[in-house]
Amino acid sequence: MVSYVIKRIAESIPTIIIGITLTFLVIHLSPGDPGSRFMDPSQPSEYREILQNRFGLNDALHIQYIKWLKQVLFHFDFGNSFYNGKPASGMVFSALRPTMLLAICSLIFALIVGIFLGIIAAVYRDALPDRILTAKMMFFFSTPSFWLGIMLLGIFSIKLGWFPASHLTSLYHDQLNWSGRFADYVHHLILPVITLGLPLSATFYRYIRTGMIEALESEYILASRARGLSVSKLLFHYSLKNSLIPLISVLGITIPALLSGALVVEVIFSLPGLGRTMVSAVFSRDYPIILAASTLAFVTVIVGNLLADVIYSMVDPRIRIKTQGVL
Amino acid sequence: MKGLINILHSDRSLQLGVIIISVICLFSILGPLLSPYHYNTQNLSESFQRPSWSHPLGTDFFGRDLLTRLMYGGRITLTVAFSATLFAVIIGTIVGLASGFIGGWLDRILMRLVDILLGFPKLFVILLLVGMGYTSLGLVVTFLALFSWMEIARIVRSDVWVAKEQLYVKSAEALGLRRRRIIFRHILPNITGPLIVSTVLLISSLILIESSLSFLGLGVQPPNASWGTILNEGRVDPVGAWWISVFSGIIIVTCVIGFNLIGDGLRNILDPKTGKKT
Amino acid sequence: MQFNSPPLLEVKDLCISYRKGGISSSIKGPVCAVKGVSFSVKPGETYAIVGESGSGKTSIAMSVIGFLRPLTGTIFFMNKNIWELDRSGLRRLRSNIQPVFQNSGASLNPRMSAGKIISEAFHAIVDEHEKEKALIDLLRSVGLDREILRRFPHELSGGQKQRLNIARALALKPRLIILDEPLSSQDLSTRAQLIHLLSSFKKAYLLSYILISHNLSLVRLISDRIAIMKQGVFIEEGATEQIINNPSNNYTKVLIEASNIKNVKTG
Ligand SMILES: Nc1ncnc2c1ncn2[C@@H]1O[C@H](COP(=O)(O)OP(=O)(O)OP(=O)(O)O)[C@@H](O)[C@H]1O
Ligand SMILES: [Mg+2]
Numbered sequence: 029m030v031s032y033v034i035k036r037i038a039e040s041i042p043t044i045i046i047g048i049t050l051t052f053l054v055i056h057l058s059p060g061d062p063g064s065r066f067m068d069p070s071q072p073s074e075y076r077e078i079l080q081n082r083f084g085l086n087d088a089l090h091i092q093y094i095k096w097l098k099q100v101l102f103h104f105d106f107g108n109s110f111y112n113g114k115p116a117s118g119m120v121f122s123a124l125r126p127t128m129l130l131a132i133c134s135l136i137f138a139l140i141v142g143i144f145l146g147i148i149a150a151v152y153r154d155a156l157p158d159r160i161l162t163a164k165m166m167f168f169f170s171t172p173s174f175w176l177g178i179m180l181l182g183i184f185s186i187k188l189g190w191f192p193a194s195h196l197t198s199l200y201h202d203q204l205n206w207s208g209r210f211a212d213y214v215h216h217l218i219l220p221v222i223t224l225g226l227p228l229s230a231t232f233y234r235y236i237r238t239g240m241i242e243a244l245e246s247e248y249i250l251a252s253r254a255r256g257l258s259v260s261k262l263l264f265h266y267s268l269k270n271s272l273i274p275l276i277s278v279l280g281i282t283i284p285a286l287l288s289g290a291l292v293v294e295v296i297f298s299l300p301g302l303g304r305t306m307v308s309a310v311f312s313r314d315y316p317i318i319l320a321a322s323t324l325a326f327v328t329v330i331v332g333n334l335l336a337d338v339i340y341s342m343v344d345p346r347i348r349i350k351t352q353g354v355l
Numbered sequence: 356m357k358g359l360i361n362i363l364h365s366d367r368s369l370q371l372g373v374i375i376i377s378v379i380c381l382f383s384i385l386g387p388l389l390s391p392y393h394y395n396t397q398n399l400s401e402s403f404q405r406p407s408w409s410h411p412l413g414t415d416f417f418g419r420d421l422l423t424r425l426m427y428g429g430r431i432t433l434t435v436a437f438s439a440t441l442f443a444v445i446i447g448t449i450v451g452l453a454s455g456f457i458g459g460w461l462d463r464i465l466m467r468l469v470d471i472l473l474g475f476p477k478l479f480v481i482l483l484l485v486g487m488g489y490t491s492l493g494l495v496v497t498f499l500a501l502f503s504w505m506e507i508a509r510i511v512r513s514d515v516w517v518a519k520e521q522l523y524v525k526s527a528e529a530l531g532l533r534r535r536r537i538i539f540r541h542i543l544p545n546i547t548g549p550l551i552v553s554t555v556l557l558i559s560s561l562i563l564i565e566s567s568l569s570f571l572g573l574g575v576q577p578p579n580a581s582w583g584t585i586l587n588e589g590r591v592d593p594v595g596a597w598w599i600s601v602f603s604g605i606i607i608v609t610c611v612i613g614f615n616l617i618g619d620g621l622r623n624i625l626d627p628k629t630g631k632k633t
Numbered sequence: 634m635q636f637n638s639p640p641l642l643e644v645k646d647l648c649i650s651y652r653k654g655g656i657s658s659s660i661k662g663p664v665c666a667v668k669g670v671s672f673s674v675k676p677g678e679t680y681a682i683v684g685e686s687g688s689g690k691t692s693i694a695m696s697v698i699g700f701l702r703p704l705t706g707t708i709f710f711m712n713k714n715i716w717e718l719d720r721s722g723l724r725r726l727r728s729n730i731q732p733v734f735q736n737s738g739a740s741l742n743p744r745m746s747a748g749k750i751i752s753e754a755f756h757a758i759v760d761e762h763e764k765e766k767a768l769i770d771l772l773r774s775v776g777l778d779r780e781i782l783r784r785f786p787h788e789l790s791g792g793q794k795q796r797l798n799i800a801r802a803l804a805l806k807p808r809l810i811i812l813d814e815p816l817s818s819q820d821l822s823t824r825a826q827l828i829h830l831l832s833s834f835k836k837a838y839l840l841s842y843i844l845i846s847h848n849l850s851l852v853r854l855i856s857d858r859i860a861i862m863k864q865g866v867f868i869e870e871g872a873t874e875q876i877i878n879n880p881s882n883n884y885t886k887v888l889i890e891a892s893n894i895k896n897v898k899t900g
Binding site for chain 2: 171172175187281284288292329
């Protein structure tokens, strides 16, 4: 298992390098330069030169790249923000926390909702509950999170005023005791988590429903039923376990989508996360921040994928044999 | 033709999906021709009007008729989604065929590439590209396609693996037919079913991605407007001018549901095992 | 028959193993389907390989037509080692050696009409008129009606499918045809017709056959030599009459008894 994890990490290094190299090239080869953004057009053009020099943008591209890569790899230094001069790595890392909080809560929410409803639909297959749920889930599956977000924001935050419309915490967050802080988080996160989690739960619902139906119909379940095992035990012990396995394999694919979704949700609910940092950095051409944020996004996805694969191989013995064979 | 009608009748969700999509297509293609308004003519005296007889879905900040804008936006959204899907399917099919049929080191390289690209958070990357100034409609389509062909390639590849071992393909090979002919005459026609299903589902996911981008202000740029752009305009005041976000959202959701229904229906017909029994 | 001429096909020490990736490989190691088989086929000869199910007959056939790379051993066809040819070399050789696979239905593309399937085999003929004529001649010779050309494989009977397969194999005028259980799925009268058909082609085109079967009684009617195969090895090989009348191996005796050949002979 350990060697498998090492192998996977080694495999993912080229992915990260290719990703950040492409990002670097895209940024530096694109039309327009940050210098002119900061500059008052009335100022002399030498001023622009000075700015460009200060940002290190006047060197040849490959020199810039090598310098940058060295700093990143050996000092974990992505440079400083063009705007406020703070280290990009620090800014991006502090933005990662809200994103992770949002993503993980949404994932858990989606799993609970998806699995629970999936079981109900499978048990009442083709009866009324299944038909209603399947139609509802089709709706959520097809609903873009940004629309769901705006609707929730409009109704519950702006119109009814039940939930805050922005930020992860209240201003007085630090003065609360831990239970108060927790409640504060929940209060701020409920709408974003529903927005990000509900469409995702529809995906999980589909997998669980099909998996459960297949499992419930399999000969081995029928045989156990004939042997008089209780239905609820069968349901949770055998069928669910078997239908969870494909779900874990989709988890890997879900992670990049989750991060992309979080980006939109952060913009709608003004959460200070990675996605929002990225969007505003892109609009303002803050190169170090863009690079740091995309690098972090790649790494997060890869780590998430790795975790999903490790869990998968722990759950499904067939995969474990295969990986042993490969190694 | 008769076969087509029979297929339509065999699955309820397919039927419903086809109806929804046909209506939306007609709405987008014919609508702007019939509407008395122009999608982009501003009339500030009619700014933010509620739905009424003269503007059934209300107006936006610039006093433009929302219904007309949505019809026009449909053209852009569907054009972007269809053309990006087309490119993605072409790329994915070629890569999948090459990977599956030729195999060996080519297969390893291509599948590694697929893995790498699948690992990218799509929205981050496209956002970066568009945000860096590559904003023309053609480029947006290109970026969408470049980051969407991988699933298709995987499906095609695994189907080719199966098809390649079929005896009728072996027989064709034994006749000494050229590779190209074997691929296009014997393998491709026999894997079109799953390919069509994933194509339809890709259209719906591309509509969603394009809308997200435009919603962030980084997809289709004014004066062009896709449904996502219009929804973004409604974000200014989701309560006061609710009709903008509500109606533009509804049409996106309906359209995506339509394509998903078609995809599901086709899947049920092609592979009755995973779908509901009829 | 040109029994003194050099062999058309020469197989030496053929070993075939299936090493499917993944689960089975890591547990069991390679599965040896064929172990050290050698034989040769002369021009105009019918060579039969008889053996029980799973003995490795199809695997040999697949190697000989270039679909299954052998682990070790050489296969010379028309004096060329087929596993050392490059892709285009192999493609050129292909028209001389044609398979008729065990599963006649699966060998026909379900999305092509019978006419398309057959005319594809005439890919060497460019002239449409000439192609049409060759096609009709061929159909008549295998006893198929012109009318079936419009039909798709699923609309044909088992016998018709098999004839179509045979016709396709004959179209290129090959030197060697490998018939894998060509008769097992046919009823008795069709069998007789097909056997007659095959022998007539053999004379007309100076064809060689490799005839694969598990049924000794059918094989002996048209084969010149027979090899008995069991668990991946040839346990006996010889002229047909010698094998039938003077089997040296116990397993061969069992096979002969099982197929009631003695009964046929005496009664
Ligand atoms: N694709 C494959 N992968 C793994 N093993 C295989 C494969 N094909 C055949 N085998 C194994 O190789 C051995 C020989 O198979 P082969 O198909 O050559 O037998 P056969 O003599 O043609 O049998 P039959 O009369 O049933 O057609 C068998 O043990 C079989 O299980
Ligand atoms: Mg066989």
